Amino acid sequence: MIILKLGGSIITKKDYATPTLDNKNLARIAHEISESSYGKLIIVHGAGSFGHPFASKYGIGDEIKDDQDLWNKMLGFSITQHGVKELNGLVCEYLRIHGVLSVSIQPSSFMLTKNKRLYSASLDLIRKYLDLGFVPVIYGDVVLDLDESIKIAVLSGDQIVKYLAENLRPERVIMASDVDGIYNKNPKINPDAELLKVVTSNEQIELIKNNQTVDVTGGMSGKLTELLELANLGVESEIINANKFNIIKNALNGEKVTGTLIKKNI
Ligand code: ATP
Ligand code: IPE
Numbered sequence: 001m002i003i004l005k006l007g008g009s010i011i012t013k014k015d016y017a018t019p020t021l022d023n024k025n026l027a028r029i030a031h032e033i034s035e036s037s038y039g040k041l042i043i044v045h046g047a048g049s050f051g052h053p054f055a056s057k058y059g060i061g062d063e064i065k066d067d068q069d070l071w072n073k074m075l076g077f078s079i080t081q082h083g084v085k086e087l088n089g090l091v092c093e094y095l096r097i098h099g100v101l102s103v104s105i106q107p108s109s110f111m112l113t114k115n116k117r118l119y120s121a122s123l124d125l126i127r128k129y130l131d132l133g134f135v136p137v138i139y140g141d142v143v144l145d146l147d148e149s150i151k152i153a154v155l156s157g158d159q160i161v162k163y164l165a166e167n168l169r170p171e172r173v174i175m176a177s178d179v180d181g182i183y184n185k186n187p188k189i190n191p192d193a194e195l196l197k198v199v200t201s202n203e204q205i206e207l208i209k210n211n212q213t214v215d216v217t218g219g220m221s222g223k224l225t226e227l228l229e230l231a232n233l234g235v236e237s238e239i240i241n242a243n244k245f246n247i248i249k250n251a252l253n254g255e256k257v258t259g260t261l262i263k264k265n266i
Pocket of ligand 1: 009047
């Protein structure tokens, strides 16, 4: 089994204020997936411009101040849920058109968080879809939170990857981003940044924190935190650049590609 995460920055124009698909990238990636050989495959995708602008505008996940604030956040929940669902529909459609048997899985219909951390979800249905040969496609979403002071939260695709990997124990976890992997500093603004082939500790996270663009779920440092926790649970992962031609295809086929391996700190 492979879990493949497609970051919001590669399937959408993430820095746009309104939902905008990167249709060229999505079509190419869907084609690459269809051309590769995989057994069981789960695809998790981010929200990009279909989710972050709304979640941030309505302060989803912030403490509820009063009834009016709750009403506003519920409105934001509804709008954000619609945005990310629309993106998921497009991802599933592009995959299907290219020959991948995608099936849509909506987190807000069965996943709950507690203080913004994924707390419960039954994976039986996902297992059944996989057994039949479907490729489940799940995504960053808004969900109900058990913490009474929050009530609703944003659940990132990265948290979902960690939860699925922890419980389903895939052979590989591949995170497709828009950079070659994790660098010692943000490569987008530091031309001298160096790619780290292996990351085993979150000491590097401090270097990243100050440098990233606004992202309600934590950007690269949030991703690294999830992946280090996962590594400590015994599942390694790799970050690769999906903007580069055939990297996803080669990675799915088990070939060695440029990237960062996140390993347990021993
Ligand atoms: P998702 O959108 O699902 O969160 P993603 O991989 O598509 O994942 P980001 O969360 O935006 O995208 O994280 C990737 C971005 O993080 C890069 O485009 C880069 O600008 C930024 N970044 C900041 N610091 C670093 C670093 N040290 N190494 C690599 N990328 C970094
Ligand atoms: C965020 O999901 C979900 C919402 C904003 C509702 P992600 O955190 O996985 O999205 P990207 O990949 O960073 O765009």
